[in-house]
Amino acid sequence: MKKNKFLTILFSIAGLISINSCEEYLDVESLSNTAEKQQFDSASDTFSALVGVYNATMGDNTYGQRMNLILSQSGDDMRTSGDYNANDRRGVSCFGAIPTNTELIRPFLDTYAGIERANLVIKNIPLSPVMQTGSEADKKLMNRYLGEALTLRAHFYHDLIKNWGDVPFQDVPSADLPDLYLAKTDRDIIYDKILDDLLKAEDLVPWRSEANTTAQRISKAAVKGLRARIALARAGYSLRRNPQMMMQGSNPQKYYQIAYDECKDIINSGQHQLNSSYEGLFRSLHTNTPDATNEIIYAIGAFGGNSRTDSKIGYYNGLRHDDTDWKSSGGINAIPVYFYEFTKYDLRRDVNIAIFRVNTSKQADLQTSINWNDGKFRKSWTSITGTSQNLGIDWPLLRYSDILLMFAEADNEIHNGPSQEAINAVMAVRQRAYAGNLGQVGTIPTDKTGFFNFIVKERMLEFGGEGLRKYDLIRWNLLETKINETRQKLTQFMNGTGAYTNVPEYIFYKKPASSVSNYVPTKTAQQNVLDIDFYLNGIAKADVFYSPNQSVSTPSGYTKVNWRLAMTQPYISGDPVKSYAYYFQPNRKELLPIAADVINSNYKLTQDYGY
Template sequence: MKIKSIKTAFLVLAMGAISLPSCKKVLDYDSESNSSTTVVFGSLNSTNTALIAVYNRLIGDNGYGSRISTLFGVSADDFRTSGSYGADDRRGLSMYGASPNNTDLINPFAQLYSGVERANLCIKFIPESQLYANGSATEQATMRRYLGEALALRAQFYYELIRNWGDVPQRFKSAAYEDNLFPPNANRDETYDVIIEDLKTAAELVPWRSDIQEYGSFRYTKGAIKALRARIALARGGYSLRTETKMMERRADYLKYYQIAFEECQEIIANPAQHDLNPVFENVFKTLHGTRMDSAHELMFEVAAFGGNSNTDSKLGYYNGLRFNSASEYGQGGGGMVAIPTYFYEFDKRDLRRDVTLGVFEINANSKKIINTLNNMSDAKFRKSWTAFNKNSTSQTFAVNWPMIRFSDVLLMFAEADNEINPQPSAAAIAALKKVQDRAYGGATPADLPAIPTNKADFFNAIVKERLLEFGGEGMRKYDLIRWNLINSKFQETRTKLADLIAGTGAYTNVPEIVYTKESNYNLSPSSDEVASMDLFGGTANVVLYQLGQATTPTGYTARNWRKSLTTENQLTSTSTGFAFYFEPNKKELFPYPNTALNQNTNMKQNFGYVGL
């Protein structure tokens, strides 16, 4: 029975790989007609094919091509899903009111476990292959690299499962070799500890980027694996909603994991020839759209999108990103995520990240840009206009990659870990934070900006703020707030800020209710220039959006609601659109398990916040 099961599993594995057309050179492969384990792992080409089938579980509509990237990580104090609440659709996820029947949960859940199963097969059979044990030096090194990649991929799948569902069932062997095909929920700490150790091994097996240049940033290299290990270590050392106590807690030995993150990030930073900051923030995201503009290799690992289909491509720039009117020459695109209105004013007006991150303008039916209303700004790191799209095509896929790990994250994880394990931040931690800030302001921090704090508490708060500004729209903020146990307090803080913004009080006293605008040319110039060249009565956005305006519409201009677009109902009290309306602390930090999964595996238990639904 087990022999039959494993042959069937490998047939599925091989078919999954063979069916993938690839326009990313690094994901090319040669297929084998025979899918037996001996053949699959008997050559470098077919082993690579099996490994590509594991990478395939990252992408597509049910991976980081859509749902995991653009739904799972919202809402936080940066972005939310557009539209009105429904418990069984994407808005239910964003408003923390998803039901176990939510249709956007089950397929990603299943795909992540499919990735675990495929990785398990590679992890078992690569070390058993003749090439691994007796091949040439080159063959053995390549097979070891493949094993390291499989370990890293399995760690990523489990990390995604844990941060969304908590104590998920674990299996570190293929189902064909397990006696219990329906494992119960497993303690997440134990799962984390296994994958953290796996990643230590993987980093020893996989070379640095420069030693396997053909991989680019589409496959795991040593730096990316170390960064992933640091990220998972911080999650292991952070807070999470505990099954036993039903409270947000972190373990007593949490500093052990901050130390791991510190050491991994320190080693990456010590190798700037491998990875460094891209000097231009915007170019990091343009690179994801096809034209490589990242010679510093800030993008350490991207989820590659290709093929123009729902299984291997992404809907980045179509579902989310800068909004394009369907009648424009660009065709429909963007708008699936909208900014929390206060997020715009979290940025210093001189911070170049603001206009890359936020869709301050949209493209109208005349293919011109026009300022958005304050309640309708989209995320903007993904833009259909940055791709080589066919203007006559109705395609929803543009081969836009997802940024899984960036070097700026390494710098900020290092600074955070250093500060946590020491009495106060070291000079190196301060320098790491400053490096990120300097890039944000075009290479030199203005002298009138506050100095970076040197005491522990204030430095931590500076990290919390910097990560908000650096990673907006990249699906990280929600999970940061959870691991810091700040999600409830930050939500309360955001609601207070929204109330002040609606009323035009406090920090928002000078925010105008209405702005007056004309449509203007969309030049595809740098984002800060695009925003600065919007036609607004009274000057540039950095003037008009920070001062009270006149009460009547100037001749030739159109009134556009800015602060006036916000109401207490649409931002706070509405059961359909109120900010994180259904969030409950110590209940909704995790998703519900899909009912379909619970029905198939009766040994699993539903998460506490959803029992009885």
């Protein structure tokens, strides 16, 4: 696959960086004062140091797998596949992770490695001789690098806070600290610091068009969008240490205003638009094709075919392939009732949720409702075949649709109800989802509570499988509520009551001849579903998921697949190994435990939250 120029430069330089990775928590970088000065004595050398900061966002331990696909599970859209184990990825998804869980230590340590690298860049750029005697062009470049490093550091701290709450804070390199053993800093103090840093970075980093750069490089819109996201987190709820309960941040209106202003600046800039194709947007990530509309404001790059710089996106998660050409594991399952949050007209449904897997003959095998996968990432949408687990798929950290919905949310809070601008922003997202069926978009509420609830659901539909939902629910203090609602919905789904009265108990479909491969990855996700040969019994194919069964007998030549019948009580509650969110406890499990080895390395660091 062809990568953009920035990533090509990034990875060619990565092996030459003289700033070494911080392999353990708060390790001091092994640079002498002389070596540190030499690293920043030119714009080109400084860029190589900045590359090291970007590099810390990549690979298995951060946005190649763990930070975005494992720690983000589960909300009310997706969960990790498989049975509960306190010491692996499934422990995280069931809210039962313990301090020895193997998924916790590397994201924490590698994120601090990124902070250490960013601190070195942020410290040394103002001290560089380039800033004193260099050309104006080089000074401008150095300031841009400074803005990018400030933004990346803010991103790193946001990742730490949303997963672990209060954490040790340092904004200078470890070598400059009088004491390496740092206690936790209140998250609001950290948030306020990084929000100020991002405000500074806005003036240093150019708009994408001004720099002729791509989504893998931080632009002014990326800075502003991240600042809006962090401001909403600061305004919202989080699990506090004392008292140990979910509490809203102080002075929330101030932070809603920040989010509103930043999003409005991006909207007014004309730099970014919605891609007309929701599916096409995600396909472009698989082929590294530039998104002409620039909807993807910032994507974390993946490159190199290894666990340090590439990603397992599309292999670990996404549509499951059992065939040898596109072998992938399908490690994330869609919660069955998530499928029914979408209407049959919503084009996002079949992109977000894969109700089939591809068998060894490249045929679409319809799956029972408890075995559906997330579908936005599919190995068969790449050009990579065979058993490779690293597919070079970038992670879309920030999209323009998020800007529109954050703007609408902040507008609603500031004005005690939505303005027409806010309604229009949400409508734009809806209309893209209902392209070809605009009459089915529905009415957007205009009262504050109704509009907020509409956004809560719209974000669920728009960002399913993108690692945002759990954190959204936490900042709204809705995680407990939505987990309980989901259990109630699953019970209704199992019993065929309420909204699921017309959901079939089972579905019949006919497999093609063994020599026929009926899964065609170039077709749309919706067409892949419609290509399945369902037994219709007089109903339209689009209605097969919404019509109760008329016959119990399996028609000749068809295979019976349990739909509602796949749902059983152990999936819902009562089974400590299989039940959805079984170990969740309010005012405790909104945050993860810090890895035991990290706690043991710093006598000032406390575990908290009953872990």
